[in-house]
Amino acid sequence: MYNQITSNKRKSLVLITLFVVILLALGWAFGIYVEDVYVGLALAAVISVIMTLVGYFRGDKVALAVAGAKKIERRDNETLYRLVENLAIAQGMKVTPTIYLIDDPSPNAFAAGRKPEKSVIAVTTGLLATLEKVELEGVLAHELGHIKNLDIRYMTLVVVLVGTIILISDILTRTFIFGGRGKRENGGGGAILIVGLALAILSPLIAELIKLAVSRQREYLADATAAMTTRHPEGLASALEKIAKMDLPLRRANHATAHLYLANPFDPHVTKKKFETIFSTHPPIEDRIARLRDM
Amino acid sequence: MPTYLLIIIAVVAILVLWLVAVFNSLVTLRNRVHEAWSDIEVQLKRRYDLIPNLVNAVKGYTKHEEGVFTKVTEARANAMKSQTPAEHAKSENMLTDALKSLFAVAENYPQLQASQNFLSLQNDLTDAEDKIQAARRFYNGQVRDLNTKLQVFPNNFVAGSFGFKKEAFFDAEDEKINQTPEVKF
Numbered sequence: 001m002y003n004q005i006t007s008n009k010r011k012s013l014v015l016i017t018l019f020v021v022i023l024l025a026l027g028w029a030f031g032i033y034v035e036d037v038y039v040g041l042a043l044a045a046v047i048s049v050i051m052t053l054v055g056y057f058r059g060d061k062v063a064l065a066v067a068g069a070k071k072i073e074r075r076d077n078e079t080l081y082r083l084v085e086n087l088a089i090a091q092g093m094k095v096t097p098t099i100y101l102i103d104d105p106s107p108n109a110f111a112a113g114r115k116p117e118k119s120v121i122a123v124t125t126g127l128l129a130t131l132e133k134v135e136l137e138g139v140l141a142h143e144l145g146h147i148k149n150l151d152i153r154y155m156t157l158v159v160v161l162v163g164t165i166i167l168i169s170d171i172l173t174r175t176f177i178f179g180g181r182g183k184r185e186n187g188g189g190g191a192i193l194i195v196g197l198a199l200a201i202l203s204p205l206i207a208e209l210i211k212l213a214v215s216r217q218r219e220y221l222a223d224a225t226a227a228m229t230t231r232h233p234e235g236l237a238s239a240l241e242k243i244a245k246m247d248l249p250l251r252r253a254n255h256a257t258a259h260l261y262l263a264n265p266f267d268p269h270v271t272k273k274k275f276e277t278i279f280s281t282h283p284p285i286e287d288r289i290a291r292l293r294d295m
Numbered sequence: 296m297p298t299y300l301l302i303i304i305a306v307v308a309i310l311v312l313w314l315v316a317v318f319n320s321l322v323t324l325r326n327r328v329h330e331a332w333s334d335i336e337v338q339l340k341r342r343y344d345l346i347p348n349l350v351n352a353v354k355g356y357t358k359h360e361e362g363v364f365t366k367v368t369e370a371r372a373n374a375m376k377s378q379t380p381a382e383h384a385k386s387e388n389m390l391t392d393a394l395k396s397l398f399a400v401a402e403n404y405p406q407l408q409a410s411q412n413f414l415s416l417q418n419d420l421t422d423a424e425d426k427i428q429a430a431r432r433f434y435n436g437q438v439r440d441l442n443t444k445l446q447v448f449p450n451n452f453v454a455g456s457f458g459f460k461k462e463a464f465f466d467a468e469d470e471k472i473n474q475t476p477e478v479k480f
Contacts, residue, residue: 090429
């Protein structure tokens with residue numbers, strides 16, 4: 001558990017470095033396009049610093065805003081509040097996470113934040129309506145597992161940083177393709193422009209792969225943590241089973257925040273074809289249920 | 296410098312580094328256990344603070360039930376005096392029993408059962424007890440980690456000579472702490 005925390009801190013740093021490198025490369029390509037490399041690099045440096053700060057300090061707010069989540073107080077839902085509070089104590093956390101509610105019939109939940117003391121948990125109204133108390137406890141324990149393992153720091157950074165790369169590459173690809181014809185005659189940098197274009201097309205792919213590679217192992221680990229804190233793996237297992245059976249996508253599902261959620265917000269079930277399993281942010285739900293029932 | 300001397304120095308250096316690592320990790324684990332225990336004490340105090348209010352609420356509605364009240368008050372005073380986890384485990388169980396008889400008495404008074412104040416106190420007490428359970432789980436987990444680290448070979452030699460001792464679990468009758476679900480990846 002404590003090793004996981006160290007590994008998440010390290011991975012967050014690696015992610016930031018990778019983000020800066022990719023952005024500088026994109027900036028360089030843009031610089032060549034506008035025939036002043038320094039302008040491109042300076043622009044990339046400024047954007048990467050700003051977005052890293054935003055990702056680190058405001059990433060949770062971004063994720064909550066994308067989901068349309070609203071903060072709730074103790075008096076709004078005493079049972080939910082107490083469940084979270086007790087699970088936080090059972091995990092030895094000093095501060096109870098702030099709880100947010102997403103008005104959506106699809107049962108799902110996520111956690112975000114840069115450290116456990118400043119973390120948030122968001123659950124959908126569908127989750128509260130669908131699940132029994134022990135099942136809800138399992139789900140909340142899973143989210144608290146992400147918080148305790150410090151998965152949230154990495155996952156929240158990913159929301160903003162990967163989102164930024166995808167957005168910028170998208171803009172650059174369009175610029176290179178649609179604005180490139182006039183320039184090529186006097187510049188003669190056709191080869192470099194192709195490299196730039198390749199870079200712009202490839203970087204969101206790399207960014208997407210970063211997201212995929214990390215989030216699946218995390219889900220299994222958080223499931224295990226939930227089983228250990230609640231001493232009742234069946235709670236989470238049957239919650240996942242219900243979610244799989246409903247298979248109701250989230251109305252405001254977004255690719256930038258998909259990896260944060262308990263179940264894949266686009267396709268809660270994640271089964272069907274081999275292709276989808278490979279490119280899903282989440283492991284197949286049956287596999288998770290089977291592992292929980294095996295504990 | 297001859298080779299054998301270098302080898303001896305290297306071996307000693309590795310041994311010292313290993314000792315430092317084991318010692319430091321034991322200190323960390325022991326501090327975590329102590330911290331977890333103080334978390335339990337916070338939750339226990341919450342329950343102690345609720346009990347006088349609860350007793351007063353019940354007193355207002357009942358007659359000739361002094362025996363139950365004294366039993367609860369004494370059990371509370373006794374629990375508050377406890378120091379070690381073992382003492383606490385025993386006195387907390389007694390307190391829980393005393394509270395059970397208090398609620399049994401309360402069942403005979405329908406007016407009390409309908410009182411909003413009594414119901415909210417009862418609710419708070421349940422919550423306090425849930426929180427004690429939660430804090431206890433965390434504490435026992437930390438104790439288990441420390442004790443395992445102390446007992447495994449070759450740490451047990453280091454632990455003994457530096458005076459590290461096994462810590463006591465905070466046991467309760469209703470749950471078997473050794474039954475941790477096995478985790479596989």
